[in-house]
Every structure is written in structure tokens, then in C-alpha cells.
Amino acid sequence: xxxxxxxxxxxxxxxxxxxxxxxxxxxxxxxxxxxxxxxxxxxxxxxxxxxxxxxxxxxxxxxxxxxxxxxxxxxxxxxxxxxxxxxxxxxxxxxxxxxxxxxxxxxxx
Amino acid sequence: xxxxxxxxxxxxxxxxxxxxxxxxxxxxxxxxxxxxxxxxxxxxxxxxxxxxxxxxxxxxxxxxxxxxxxxxxxxxxxxxxxxxxxxxxxxxxxxxxxxxxxxxxxxxxxxxxxx
Numbered sequence: 001x002x003x004x005x006x007x008x009x010x011x012x013x014x015x016x017x018x019x020x021x022x023x024x025x026x027x028x029x030x031x032x033x034x035x036x037x038x039x040x041x042x043x044x045x046x047x048x049x050x051x052x053x054x055x056x057x058x059x060x061x062x063x064x065x066x067x068x069x070x071x072x073x074x075x076x077x078x079x080x081x082x083x084x085x086x087x088x089x090x091x092x093x094x095x096x097x098x099x100x101x102x103x104x105x106x107x108x109x
Numbered sequence: 110x111x112x113x114x115x116x117x118x119x120x121x122x123x124x125x126x127x128x129x130x131x132x133x134x135x136x137x138x139x140x141x142x143x144x145x146x147x148x149x150x151x152x153x154x155x156x157x158x159x160x161x162x163x164x165x166x167x168x169x170x171x172x173x174x175x176x177x178x179x180x181x182x183x184x185x186x187x188x189x190x191x192x193x194x195x196x197x198x199x200x201x202x203x204x205x206x207x208x209x210x211x212x213x214x215x216x217x218x219x220x221x222x223x224x
Contacts (some may be wrong), residue, residue: 004151033212033213041217042200042215042216042217042218043152043200043202043215045212045214048212049213053118081151088152089153095157095164095165096154096157096165097142097154097213098154099151099152099153100151101149101150101151102149102150102151
């Protein structure tokens with residue numbers, strides 16, 4: 001059974017600081033997604049990572065994938081309040097997606 | 110382009126009652142997913158359809174949950190009878206073909222409270 005573990009589960013950071021969220025998974029995967037969820041809202045796809053060494057960047061967020069370590073990271077650069085949300089990674093194997101429990105990020109002024 | 114539509118947005122029922130949720134995917138999307146998201150957890154896949162056929166329903170509690178997608182477009186998810194632990198947000202998502210590079214697009218969800 002594929003297991004996906006995110007850490008930390010809660011993260012409070014100040015504006016302007018950098019931080020990294022980690023996503024570990026237990027078996028091989030076809031692809032890895034990062035999603036954002038605002039309170040009371042649905043999930044929005046941020047990145048899809050397909051191969052070892054893949055790196056994608058959008059604004060202050062950068063995601064990377066190390067398939068050998070079964071690890072993905074979501075790096076936040078110079079955080080701003082608008083990035084406050086819950087971030088999920090999801091690993092897909094044989095067409096089935098398994099989600100982590102999410103990292104709730106709060107960016108404080 | 111219209112997104113994934115779901116209704117109702119909120120539902121409160123008592124345990125042992127029945128409830129049904131509806132989802133209309135993005136036009137042209139062959140694959141439809143139903144997820145259950147319990148507060149504080151990530152979404153858990155309940156069932157995946159490819160057109161009107163079931164691809165995966167391994168985590169669907171079949172003694173009380175059922176889902177159909179009769180014409181390969183919209184879908185309904187039913188719970189009968191509901192239990193307290195069914196309180197959750199039920200998310201519907203769709204993707205173009207369910208392939209390796211497919212992105213899932215999520216609807217706004219239905220928040221179910223079972224009293």
C-alpha cells in the first residue's frame with residue numbers, strides 16, 4: 001500500500017523568510033503532484049513532477065523530485081501572506097492517487 | 110471553460126438517513142473521481158470512472174456507498190445509511206483521459222455533516 005508522509009504538518013513563518021515542505025512516499029510512482037487548498041475551498045493543482053530530478057517553479061514556489069530517495073520538496077522563497085494555505089502532495093501509482101495529510105502554512109507579517 | 114460542478118454544497122442529515130451528491134465534470138473529460146476528505150486529512154479516493162466504467166473502487170465502502178456514471182458524463186454518489194464517521198467533504202474531480210500526464214481538476218466539494 002502506497003503511503004505518503006508530509007512534514008511539517010503545520011508551519012508558521014514570517015514574511016520574507018524561506019522554508020521547505022517535505023513529501024516522502026513509500027513505493028515507486030508514475031508522477032507526483034503538489035496542490036494548494038485555501039480554507040473552505042477546493043484543491044488547485046500547482047505542479048506535476050514526472051521524472052527524477054524534475055524541478056518546476058512558479059513565483060515564490062519551487063518543487064523538486066528525487067525518485068531514488070522517494071522525496072519531493074516544495075520550497076518557499078521570501079514568503080508573503082498570500083501563500084497562507086494548506087499544501088498537499090499526491091503520488092500517483094498505476095493511475096491511483098494517494099494524498100499526504102497536508103501542510104498548513106501560515107505566513108505572518 | 111466551466112469547471113467541475115457539484116451540488117449540493119452543504120448537507121446536514123441524521124445518522125441512518127440517506128444522501129446523494131451530484132457531480133458534472135468538465136466537458137470532454139473522460140475520467141471522473143470521487144474523493145472523501147475528512148477534516149485535517151488529505152483526500153482519499155473512493156471511486157474512479159473512465160467514461161461509464163469503474164476503474165478503481167477498492168476504497169469505496171460498498172455496504173453503504175454507491176456511485177454511478179450512467180452516460181459517461183455526470184455522476185452521483187450515494188450513502189445509505191449514513192454513519193457519523195461519514196462526516197466529511199466529498200470532492201469530485203475530472204481529468205481528460207486519466208493518463209500519466211493528466212491533471213485532475215477539482216470541484217468545490219459537498220460538505221456533509223452527519224448528526
